[in-house]
Amino acid sequence: MEKVRVRFAPSPTGPLHMGGVRTALYNYLFARRHGGDFILRIEDTDRTRYVPGAVDYIREALEWAGIRPDEGYGYGGDRGPYRQSERTDIYRQYVQQLIDSGKAYYAFDTPEELEALRQEAASRGEVFTYGHRNRMQLQNSLALGPEETRRRLEAGMPYVVRFKVEPGRRLRIRDLVRGEVEVDTSELDDKVLLKSDGMPTYHLANIVDDHLMGITHVIRGEEWLPSLPLHVLLYEAFGWEPPRFAHLPLILKPKGKGKLSKRDGELGGFPVFPLKWKDPETGREWAGYREEGYLPQAFVNMLALLGWNPGDEREIFTLDELVETFDLDRVHKSGARFDPDKAVWFQHRHFQRLPDEQILELIRPVAEEGLGRPLTEAELELTRRVLPLVRERLIFPRDYWTWASYFYIPPHEYAPKAVKKQWKTATPELMRQVRAFLAETEPWTASRIKENLSEWITSRNLGFGKVLQPLRIALTGDLKGPDLFAMMEILGKDETLARIDRALEALG
RNA sequence: GGCCCGAUCGUCUAACGGUUAGGACACAGGAUUUUCAUUCCUGCAAUCGGGGUUCGAUUCCCCGUCGGGCUGCCA
Numbered sequence: 001m002e003k004v005r006v007r008f009a010p011s012p013t014g015p016l017h018m019g020g021v022r023t024a025l026y027n028y029l030f031a032r033r034h035g036g037d038f039i040l041r042i043e044d045t046d047r048t049r050y051v052p053g054a055v056d057y058i059r060e061a062l063e064w065a066g067i068r069p070d071e072g073y074g075y076g077g078d079r080g081p082y083r084q085s086e087r088t089d090i091y092r093q094y095v096q097q098l099i100d101s102g103k104a105y106y107a108f109d110t111p112e113e114l115e116a117l118r119q120e121a122a123s124r125g126e127v128f129t130y131g132h133r134n135r136m137q138l139q140n141s142l143a144l145g146p147e148e149t150r151r152r153l154e155a156g157m158p159y160v161v162r163f164k165v166e167p168g169r170r171l172r173i174r175d176l177v178r179g180e181v182e183v184d185t186s187e188l189d190d191k192v193l194l195k196s197d198g199m200p201t202y203h204l205a206n207i208v209d210d211h212l213m214g215i216t217h218v219i220r221g222e223e224w225l226p227s228l229p230l231h232v233l234l235y236e237a238f239g240w241e242p243p244r245f246a247h248l249p250l251i252l253k254p255k256g257k258g259k260l261s262k263r264d265g266e267l268g269g270f271p272v273f274p275l276k277w278k279d280p281e282t283g284r285e286w287a288g289y290r291e292e293g294y295l296p297q298a299f300v301n302m303l304a305l306l307g308w309n310p311g312d313e314r315e316i317f318t319l320d321e322l323v324e325t326f327d328l329d330r331v332h333k334s335g336a337r338f339d340p341d342k343a344v345w346f347q348h349r350h351f352q353r354l355p356d357e358q359i360l361e362l363i364r365p366v367a368e369e370g371l372g373r374p375l376t377e378a379e380l381e382l383t384r385r386v387l388p389l390v391r392e393r394l395i396f397p398r399d400y401w402t403w404a405s406y407f408y409i410p411p412h413e414y415a416p417k418a419v420k421k422q423w424k425t426a427t428p429e430l431m432r433q434v435r436a437f438l439a440e441t442e443p444w445t446a447s448r449i450k451e452n453l454s455e456w457i458t459s460r461n462l463g464f465g466k467v468l469q470p471l472r473i474a475l476t477g478d479l480k481g482p483d484l485f486a487m488m489e490i491l492g493k494d495e496t497l498a499r500i501d502r503a504l505e506a507l508g
Numbered sequence: 509g510g511c512c513c514g515a516u517c518g519u520c521u522a523a524c525g526g527u528u529a530g531g532a533c534a535c536a537g538g539a540u541u542u543u544c545a546u547u548c549c550u551g552c553a554a555u556c557g558g559g560g561u562u563c564g565a566u567u568c569c570c571c572g573u574c575g576g577g578c579u580g581c582c583a
Contacts, residue, residue, distance in 0.1 A: 011583045046582055111581065118580090127510065127579065160581050178513070187511055195581040202583050226512055226578040247513085250576070254519085259576075305532095309521060313531050332521080334514045335576055342520065342533045352546090393545040403545080422543090457542095468542040480544030 004036025006217050007072070007210070008062075011043045011202075012054035015277035015286065016061050017262060018338075019221065019251045022303040026248060027219045028067045029304070029326035036216070040072030041209060042083040045199045052280055061274040065296050066319050079213045084205050091200040094208050094238070095161050095193055103237040104193055106149055106159045107140035131189040132167045161194040163203075163234065171229050176217075176246035177331045183229045191230055203227060207234045210243060219246045219328070222335070246328050249307045252337045260338055262286065270340035274299065293396035294343075298350035302343045307336045316349050348395045356387055363387070363400040370401040371408060382407060385490050389482040403481065407490060410499055411477025414507060418479040422469040423507050430462075431470060435500045444493045450485040474503035 008024040010016055016024075031038040040062070044050055059074055071077030081087055098104035107130075114130070121128035135142055140162065141149040153159070167186035175181050193204040200208070210218060225247045235242035251260045254268050265272035265287060276288035289299045301317050309332075310317075310325045317325065351359075360383065367383060368374055375383065390403040414423075434453075441452050457467050472484055475496065481487065488496050 009583090013583070043583065049582065107581095109581095114581085125509065129510090129579075158581095162581095175513095181512070183512065189579080192581050197581080199581085201581070206583095221577095222513070223577055223583090228512090249514085252576075257575080305520070307520090311522075313522080315520095315532060336521090337519060339519050339533065345533060348546095390545090392547080399545095418543095464542045466542095472543065478544085479542095482543095482545085484542065 002216060004031055004034040004216050005039065005214050006031045006036060006219055007039040007041050007213065007215050008069070009041040009043045009206070009209075009220075010058050011046065011049070012051060012058065013046070013049040014051050014054055014279075015273045015275070016058050017260070017272050018274065018289075018303060019260060021061060021065060021067075021274050021299075022251065022306065023219065023221055023248060024062055024067050025065065025300060025303055026308070026326070026328075026331070029322055030217065030219060030328060031070070032323040033326055037070045038067075039077070039079075039213060039215070040069035040075060040082065041213070042073045042085075043202065043205065044083060044085045045195075045202065045205055047085075047197065047199065057275065057277060064290055065274060065300050067300075084200070084209065087205070087209070088198060088200070090212070091194065091205055091208055092198070095200070095204065098163070098193070098237055099161065101237070102164070104161050104163050105141045105190075106153065107138065107162045107190075107192075108144075108152055108157055108159050109139045110158075113139070129189040130162065131165060132186070135164075135190060158196040160192045160196050162190040163193050163230070163237070165190055165230075165233065171232065173228055173232055173245070175225075175228070176244055176328045177249075178225075178247060178333060181225065181228060185229065185233070188229060188233075191227075203230055203234065207231055207238070207240075211235070211238070211240050215243050217244045217246065219248065222247045222250050246331070249332055250335045251306060252335045254338050254340060259335070268340055270343065293398050294347050295350045295354075298347040299343075301350065302346040305346075306338065307332050316346075316353075344395060351395060352392065356391070359391060359394070359397075360384065360387060362397040363394075366397050366400045367404075367408065370405055379408065382490070389486055389490075393482075406476040406481075407487075410495075410502065411475075413477060414473055414503065415478040418473050418477075419507060422465075422473060422479065427470045428504055428508055430467065431474065431500055431504055434467060434471060435497055435504075438488075438493070438500075439497060441493070444489060446483070446485040446489040449488050453485075470503075471500070473507075474500045 006027040008027045010020055010024075028038045030036070040059070042055055042058075044055075055073070062068065069075045071079070071082075073080075073082035095104060099106070109130075114128075118128045130138065137143065142164070144152070165185055165188045169185040171183050171185060173181045173183075191203055192201050194200055209215075228245060228247070232242055252258065253260050253264050260272065262272050271287040271289045271292055273286050273288045274290060276291040277286045278284070279286070290296070297318055300319055300322070304317065304322050304326070305315060308326065308330055311330055354362075364375060364380070364383065367379070371379075386404050386407050390400065393403055394400055437453070437456055438449070441449055453467075454464075457464055468484055469479060472479060472481065475484070475487060475491065491499070
């Protein structure tokens with residue numbers, strides 16, 4: 001059994017979006033699962049769309065997600081170079097091979113001429129395609145003959161090389177997720193293989209590289225399915241054994257039509273990119289899962305389940321568990337609508353799995369940002385004591401501050417709604433009594449405070465809400481939060497009494 | 509328009525011809541709690557339509573409908 005080798009081959013035209021990460025993930029999982037290699041290749045053959053910083057972004061995003069290549073651009077390996085712009089000589093050589101064997105031809109039609117033909121066809125309600133039906137009427141070596149072709153070539157006229165598709169063949173191609181895909185070669189057009197700037201197109205570079213790099217399985221997005229026949233024909237033209245193919249379903253917009261695009265994020269209030277991205281040209285910023293506080297394992301888990309399932313009812317997986325469970329045969333065929341709510345749910349699940357020490361590391365910067373300065377040793381200790389009280393309500397690290405800021409800073413305002421609801425005319429007098437009672441409470445522990453105060457409340461027939469709710473307002477400024485008695489213990493007697501005083505002063 | 513691919517609750521999905529069509533997210537209700545959140549319980553909710561094949565179709569075949577992708581010297 002040959003060793004599995006898969007690749008992820010993004011184009012550095014901007015930040016990798018979550019669909020791209022999922023493709024990388026599936027490749028990675030498949031490789032790991034079968035003890036194979038996962039290779040990163042950069043497909044930068046379009047010089048006009050190259051975006052500086054994109055390659056670094058791709059690598060950083062994969063690293064963050066835990067999807068580490070075994071080989072490839074920036075990771076070493078003996079089948080490089082792994083950046084296509086450094087392989088142009090290789091492609092030219094293989095293109096020549098195709099020309100020599102009559103499987104490809106020179107074409108001199110300019111982009112303007114082709115555009116005019118497209119326009120013209122469109123005006124008739126048709127679509128122009130360059131292929132067996134009209135290639136003899138166009139400016140190429142097939143129509144022009146060897147003499148004229150040589151003349152043009154020697155005159156230095158710009159040209160592209162096109163693949164000559166033989167019509168009239170029924171192709172049946174096996175796809176690992178879709179089964180059989182069928183197409184008639186008469187429907188195919190003569191795709192450009194080599195551009196006039198000497199760069200290969202995706203189709204050519206892809207086949208040559210996959211072959212040379214020993215790729216056994218091509219796992220990519222469904223948008224490539226239509227060019228699958230072309231690719232198979234290309235392998236055939238070179239006389240190479242094609243790899244196995246698997247085309248993944250696309251990720252669709254949460255609402256509306258079409259596949260997920262970068263614009264959907266701001267509309268729906270969720271990130272589309274793994275990492276924050278600042279467009280070097282426009283300066284525009286796009287949110288990233290990492291910066292939003294998502295755990296990489298939650299992000300990866302969510303992505304894995306979007307279009308794949310383990311066949312049982314498990315939903316929460318670590319990356320290692322995914323490696324053990326993943327396989328291509330359980331990848332779904334149809335596109336999956338992305339659900340931002342479910343992403344949050346995965347995050348909650350994974351966050352709650354973290355040990356206290358790890359959560360502490362994550363919330364420390366959150367508290368420091370809230371305070372606007374580094375935590376003191378005492379505050380760090382305070383954080384340690386507060387965490388158990390609020391941890392189960394944390395989804396993102398940033399939630400810590402919304403649930404715990406009042407442990408660090410006394411409330412500087414009291415939520416009007418809360419006050420209106422629970423701070424009645426009789427409350428101030430009641431709070432004064434509570435204050436006096438609490439001042440006598442010893443020792444100052446949660447259980448003792450609870451015990452004493454409960455008895456005090458019951459003995460006076462007061463009702464817990466009547467006393468505890470305004471007390472909560474006095475201590476935190478609002479009506480929500482963790483156990484009041486545990487809070488009081490952590491706050492300390494002095495601070496508790498001081499906050500009651502302050503509330504009495506502010507609210508009357 | 510042409511070509512290719514797809515179709516189970518609102519969403520992600522399970523059920524490889526025989527199930528009361530299962531789970532999860534979301535939503536609704538309830539329990540717990542001083543409150544909010546968590547947690548737990550309950551509920552709501554689906555096989556796109558029409559033909560076949562079969563004793564029997566969510567499952568297999570055909571047609572339609574809808575959805576998606578591609579249709580560039582982009583990837």
